[in-house]
Amino acid sequence: MLRCSTCQARFSERKGTPLYGTRLSAQTVTAVLAHVAEGAGTRKTARLVGVHRDTVTRYIRQTGHQAQQLHDELVALSPPDQRTPAR
Structure with a gap:
């Protein structure tokens, strides 16, 4: 979590990435x-990463x-x- 020095709002630097809202480490998500x-x-x-198959499906989606x-x-x-159509 980051905090804005001006307005003191908190936000996540992971928002908009596959890591947003995850509990797994970035290394595990990357491996999946x-x-x-x-x-x-x-x-x-x-099996290879050591997570549940539903977790893999969730990250894929x-x-x-x-x-x-x-x-x-x-x-x-x-x-x-800008290609011209072939005649």
């Missing part, structure tokens, strides 16, 4: 997502949702494709 990115299944990832939001934002701001 790395195994999933390499193609390991949910149960295999759970949460990270996928955040990736979708980022993609939508970046695509909306990207310049239009």
Whole structure:
């Protein structure tokens, strides 16, 4: 948690990341997502990292949702494709 020196409001530097609201360490979450990115299944990832399979599923969904939001934002701001259509 961080605190604003001006207004004294508290906020989390993890907000907007897959680590927001987690109880696992950043290293464990990174390991879960790395195994999933390499193609390991949910149960295999759970065994390798030492977490419950529902935890793996929750992080997959949460990270996928955040990736979708980022993609939508970046695509909306990207310049239009300048390629000319083939004839």
